[in-house]
Amino acid sequence: MTTSNPSVLRDGLLAGKSAFITGGTSGINLGIACRFAQAGARVTILGRNPEKAQRAADEVRKFGPDVLALTADVRDYAALDAAIRTSVEKHGPIDILINGAAGNFPAPAVGISANGFKAVVDIDLLGTFNACRAAFEHLRKPGANVLSISATQGSVPTLAQVHACSAKAGVEMLTRVLALEWGPAGVRVNAIAPGGVEDTEGMRRLSGGSEESRKKGAETVPLKRFTTCAELAEVVLFLVSPAAAYIHGAVIPVDGGHAIAGFGT
Numbered sequence: 001m002t003t004s005n006p007s008v009l010r011d012g013l014l015a016g017k018s019a020f021i022t023g024g025t026s027g028i029n030l031g032i033a034c035r036f037a038q039a040g041a042r043v044t045i046l047g048r049n050p051e052k053a054q055r056a057a058d059e060v061r062k063f064g065p066d067v068l069a070l071t072a073d074v075r076d077y078a079a080l081d082a083a084i085r086t087s088v089e090k091h092g093p094i095d096i097l098i099n100g101a102a103g104n105f106p107a108p109a110v111g112i113s114a115n116g117f118k119a120v121v122d123i124d125l126l127g128t129f130n131a132c133r134a135a136f137e138h139l140r141k142p143g144a145n146v147l148s149i150s151a152t153q154g155s156v157p158t159l160a161q162v163h164a165c166s167a168k169a170g171v172e173m174l175t176r177v178l179a180l181e182w183g184p185a186g187v188r189v190n191a192i193a194p195g196g197v198e199d200t201e202g203m204r205r206l207s208g209g210s211e212e213s214r215k216k217g218a219e220t221v222p223l224k225r226f227t228t229c230a231e232l233a234e235v236v237l238f239l240v241s242p243a244a245a246y247i248h249g250a251v252i253p254v255d256g257g258h259a260i261a262g263f264g265t
């Protein structure tokens with residue numbers, strides 16, 4: 001994993017802060033974990049697979065020393081609640097919750113069973129609710145942040161993505177409602193909506209693993225390229241920092257203009 005170098009954000013921006021990152025064992029979320037550790041945070045990453053979580057923790061430790069890897073499925077409220085309590089015991093109250101756990105596969109609606117639809121909605125939307133709900137009492141407020149990872153699919157109807165589009169649209173509305181409810185407590189609640197991200201499982205799944213389809217996809221983006229985990233982590237670091245203190249209830253596209261162009265470019 002690499003981080004943005006040089007960064008425009010100052011060193012030690014998250015010194016003394018504790019971050020809990022669901023799905024933090026790979027992709028965008030692992031990039032955020034590494035960047036947060038580099039910025040001085042104590043970082044807890046949560047994934048489903050213990051070996052993968054340990055490997056990811058080793059990666060994050062290259063950027064900062066205080067890293068905890070825990071396992072739970074975000075669909076399992078009790079397990080997630082227990083993981084959050086473990087994180088609080090070891091790292092103290094949570095300053096930043098990143099909701100990154102997600103599931104996806106490309107399939108037309110008629111190729112998705114009720115259970116397939118439910119699996120994606122439960123990981124993306126119910127999982128985000130579960131983490132927010134379980135973490136709230138442990139958030140060090142005011143000044144705490146909840147930041148969810150949505151996707152272009154949350155606002156742009158996308159072929160073969162009915163499950164993910166529905167789930168991410170839900171994540172975006174959940175973000176706005178929690179911003180209303182938790183703003184008075186000083187907890188900021190926001191989301192980012194990335195488009196395609198290089199070197200991620202999502203990119204591999206949605207491009208079918210083919211270089212040609214990946215290149216064709218990038219051509220539909222007004223900036224003519226996809227983003228990187230390092231570039232997204234930088235945006236997330238800004239959003240949870242005091243520099244973004246008045247950004248609240250926002251879903252911020254980080255997609256090179258993909259959503260405004262739709263898929264018609």
Ligand code: HXC
Pocket residue numbers: 102103104105106107111112113114115116117119120123150151153164165168201202203205
């Ligand atoms: C049709 C499929 C399918 C496919 C799985 N299913 N893959 N249906 N086409 N390609 C169906 C199964 O047949 C089953 O339905 C149901 O989905 C649940 O599958 P399980 O494997 O039992 O579920 P589970 O173990 O919970 O796995 C969830 C998963 C899996 C989403 C299906 O792929 C997963 O765990 N993914 C996590 C990693 C991941 O997806 N990373 C990429 C995230 S990308 P039946 O009826 O047979 O029981 C991302 C960013 C992209 O989110 C941006 C867009 C939002």
